[in-house]
Amino acid sequence: MLSRQFVRENPETVRDAIERKGVTGVDLDEVLAIDEEWRELKAKGDGLRQERNEVSKTIGALKQEGKDEEAQEAIERSQELKDELQDIEDRADELESQLEAALLELPNVPHESVPTGEGEADNVEAYREGFEDLRELPDEVVPHYDLGEELDILDFERGAKVTGGGYQFVKGEGARLEHALIQFMLAVHREQGYSDILPPIPVNSASMEGTGQLPKFDDDAYRVGARQDDEYDEDDLWLLPTAEVPVTNMYRDEILLDDDLPVKHQAFSPNFRREAGEHGTETRGYVRVHQFHKVELVNFVRPEDSYDRLDALLDEAAEVLERLELPYRVLDMCTGDMGFTQAKKYDIEVWAPGDDMAEGPDIGGRWLEVSSVSNFEDFQARRAGLRFRPERHESAEYLHTLNGSGLAVPRVMVAILEYYQNDDGTVTVPEALRPYMGGQAVIEGTEPVGESALGAGEKE
Structure with a gap:
C-alpha cells in the first residue's frame, strides 16, 4: 500500500x-x-x-x-x-x-520507466531469444491438447469427470515430464543462490491482503471456510493462487537485519485460480486451468538495490528457458496491463508453435506467458509490515519485495510438447531434462486403457 x-x-x-x-x-x-x-x-x-x-x-x-x-x-x-x-x-x-x-484500494505508482498504455497491445517487446537457430519442426505441428491425448499423457475428459472443467489428469510420461521440469527448475535456481521453501497451501486473509490479492481480487481465488456479514472470520482460509503469498508473508510484521539481505527464496507449490474460461480459445488444453504447478522466486532487498535485482531476477527466470533451448521473448509491461501491485513488471513469454493464433510471431504459433517478473518496491512491505534495520542502532525501514515465476510448469510443458515434437508424433526430451527423466530421450506415449479406448469392432 x-x-x-x-x-x-x-x-x-x-x-x-x-x-x-x-x-x-x-x-x-x-x-x-x-x-x-x-x-x-x-x-x-x-x-x-x-x-x-x-x-x-x-x-x-x-x-x-x-x-x-x-x-x-x-x-x-x-x-x-x-x-x-x-x-x-x-x-x-x-x-x-x-x-x-x-x-488498500489505491494502486502502486508505476516506475518512471514503465511505458504508458491501456492493454496488451501497448506492451513493449524488449527482446527475443532462441529464434536464430530453430529446430526443424513437422510440416504441421499438432497442438498440445491433441498430441497429449494421442500419447495418452493428458486426460482432460476424466479430469472434468472427477472435478470439473479446468482440471485434468497428467499421466505416464506426461507426469514424469512434469516432475522432471519441477526438479530441473529448482536445481537451476539453487545454483543461482535460492534457498528452498515448501509453503503451506491454505493461507489466511491477512496473508492475501499482505501481497495485494485482497481486497481487490477475492473473486479470483478459492475460499475455504466461512464468511459472515462480508467479513473474513478468523477461520477463513484461501487456497493459494501463487506461492508468492505464503513466502512473502513468512516475515510479516518482522524486522530483518541488514546482513540478512538480500533474501532469495524459491517455492514449489500447486496453485488454484478461478480464471479458466476467461480467454476464449484458451479454455481448451493445459494453458489456462484452475489448478497448476509453479516454482516461484521471491526476493527481499534493500530499496536502493531493487531495480538491479529486478534485472537479475529476470535473467534468473529466463535461464530455465535458455537451458531448455526454448525460444522466448520479454515484454516491458505497460501501465494498463502491469497489475495493481507492481511498480514495474516484465513478462516472459515462451513460443508455442502448435496453434496459429493472431497474437503469435510472424513465423506462426503463439506466445504463452510463463513468468511475470515484478518489483513492488515497498508496496507489499507496507501492507505486510516487512522491515529491515540498516544498522542495529537505526530505525527500521520498509524493504522492497520482488518476485517472478521460475516458471509456470504447464505452459513450459505445452511449449516442449509442441516445439520438440517429431514427424512420427513422438516428442524429443530436451537434453537438460534427460538427467531428471532417467536418461529418457523420447516420449513415445502409452496405449490407453479401458473399453473407451477400443474401436467399435473391438468392443463387440
Missing part, C-alpha cells in the same frame, strides 16, 4: 497512477478528505488532552488551598474534557479504519 503521507503530499501522482492503471471505483478526493478530518481530530484531541492534564494538576492544589468550589469546577471541567475527548477519539478511530481500508 502507499503511505498516507505519500498520498497526502503527492495527490496528483496518485491520481495519475489510478488513471494510468485503469483502476475504477476509487475516489481519491474522499480518501484525502478522510485523512484531513482525521488529522484535524488528532490535533484537536492532542489539545484537549493537554488541557485536561493541566486542569487535573490544579485540582489537588485547589483542594489544599481550601478552594473547594473552584476545585469542583475544575473536576467538572476535567469530566467535560474527558467526554469530549472520548467522542473525538471514537470518531478518529472510525476514520482511521476507513482510511486504512481506502488506502
Whole structure:
C-alpha cells in the first residue's frame, strides 16, 4: 500500500497512477478528505488532552488551598474534557479504519520507466531469444491438447469427470515430464543462490491482503471456510493462487537485519485460480486451468538495490528457458496491463508453435506467458509490515519485495510438447531434462486403457 503521507503530499501522482492503471471505483478526493478530518481530530484531541492534564494538576492544589468550589469546577471541567475527548477519539478511530481500508484500494505508482498504455497491445517487446537457430519442426505441428491425448499423457475428459472443467489428469510420461521440469527448475535456481521453501497451501486473509490479492481480487481465488456479514472470520482460509503469498508473508510484521539481505527464496507449490474460461480459445488444453504447478522466486532487498535485482531476477527466470533451448521473448509491461501491485513488471513469454493464433510471431504459433517478473518496491512491505534495520542502532525501514515465476510448469510443458515434437508424433526430451527423466530421450506415449479406448469392432 502507499503511505498516507505519500498520498497526502503527492495527490496528483496518485491520481495519475489510478488513471494510468485503469483502476475504477476509487475516489481519491474522499480518501484525502478522510485523512484531513482525521488529522484535524488528532490535533484537536492532542489539545484537549493537554488541557485536561493541566486542569487535573490544579485540582489537588485547589483542594489544599481550601478552594473547594473552584476545585469542583475544575473536576467538572476535567469530566467535560474527558467526554469530549472520548467522542473525538471514537470518531478518529472510525476514520482511521476507513482510511486504512481506502488506502488498500489505491494502486502502486508505476516506475518512471514503465511505458504508458491501456492493454496488451501497448506492451513493449524488449527482446527475443532462441529464434536464430530453430529446430526443424513437422510440416504441421499438432497442438498440445491433441498430441497429449494421442500419447495418452493428458486426460482432460476424466479430469472434468472427477472435478470439473479446468482440471485434468497428467499421466505416464506426461507426469514424469512434469516432475522432471519441477526438479530441473529448482536445481537451476539453487545454483543461482535460492534457498528452498515448501509453503503451506491454505493461507489466511491477512496473508492475501499482505501481497495485494485482497481486497481487490477475492473473486479470483478459492475460499475455504466461512464468511459472515462480508467479513473474513478468523477461520477463513484461501487456497493459494501463487506461492508468492505464503513466502512473502513468512516475515510479516518482522524486522530483518541488514546482513540478512538480500533474501532469495524459491517455492514449489500447486496453485488454484478461478480464471479458466476467461480467454476464449484458451479454455481448451493445459494453458489456462484452475489448478497448476509453479516454482516461484521471491526476493527481499534493500530499496536502493531493487531495480538491479529486478534485472537479475529476470535473467534468473529466463535461464530455465535458455537451458531448455526454448525460444522466448520479454515484454516491458505497460501501465494498463502491469497489475495493481507492481511498480514495474516484465513478462516472459515462451513460443508455442502448435496453434496459429493472431497474437503469435510472424513465423506462426503463439506466445504463452510463463513468468511475470515484478518489483513492488515497498508496496507489499507496507501492507505486510516487512522491515529491515540498516544498522542495529537505526530505525527500521520498509524493504522492497520482488518476485517472478521460475516458471509456470504447464505452459513450459505445452511449449516442449509442441516445439520438440517429431514427424512420427513422438516428442524429443530436451537434453537438460534427460538427467531428471532417467536418461529418457523420447516420449513415445502409452496405449490407453479401458473399453473407451477400443474401436467399435473391438468392443463387440
